[in-house]
Amino acid sequence: PQVGSETARGVFEIKKPRVRFGQFLSGETGQYWTLIRSRTYFHSVLYKKDKDISSYDVECYNNLGSKASHACIRLTVPDARWIFYNIGYGTICEIRDGSPSDTATQAIRSQLIQVNKNGLPAKAEKLW
Numbered sequence: 001p002q003v004g005s006e007t008a009r010g011v012f013e014i015k016k017p018r019v020r021f022g023q024f025l026s027g028e029t030g031q032y033w034t035l036i037r038s039r040t041y042f043h044s045v046l047y048k049k050d051k052d053i054s055s056y057d058v059e060c061y062n063n064l065g066s067k068a069s070h071a072c073i074r075l076t077v078p079d080a081r082w083i084f085y086n087i088g089y090g091t092i093c094e095i096r097d098g099s100p101s102d103t104a105t106q107a108i109r110s111q112l113i114q115v116n117k118n119g120l121p122a123k124a125e126k127l128w
Contacts, residue, residue: 007071007095012037014091018084021051028057030072032080036093040071044080053077 019033022043029050030043045064049055064074073095075083087093098105 007073008037008040009095009097011092011094014087014089014093016089023050031077032084034083034087036095042073042075042080042083044077045074
């Protein structure tokens, strides 16, 4: 990422608006934008063509989980869609650095419910 464009850490309140498809100046688009603060959003991986989900950016997808954005938090489409539809305006959101060894991260992970290929719940700790 560019210097000065890192994702801000802290506690924020989810703001308006939400955008189903958002477009960057580069022409790339993302789905399910949920505003966290200023110009920082949760949104899906990027697409090379406007509203053409078959044109997703493979490199963007492969970089999920790494610091490669301009302050936004890129997610898989299902995760971005879930936040878009289920997290209301005013919800408190904490953005923090985490690691597998800290207790706060472990507490968060213990609450996650992952779904296996059969659509059944799988223990999150097995997937991390």
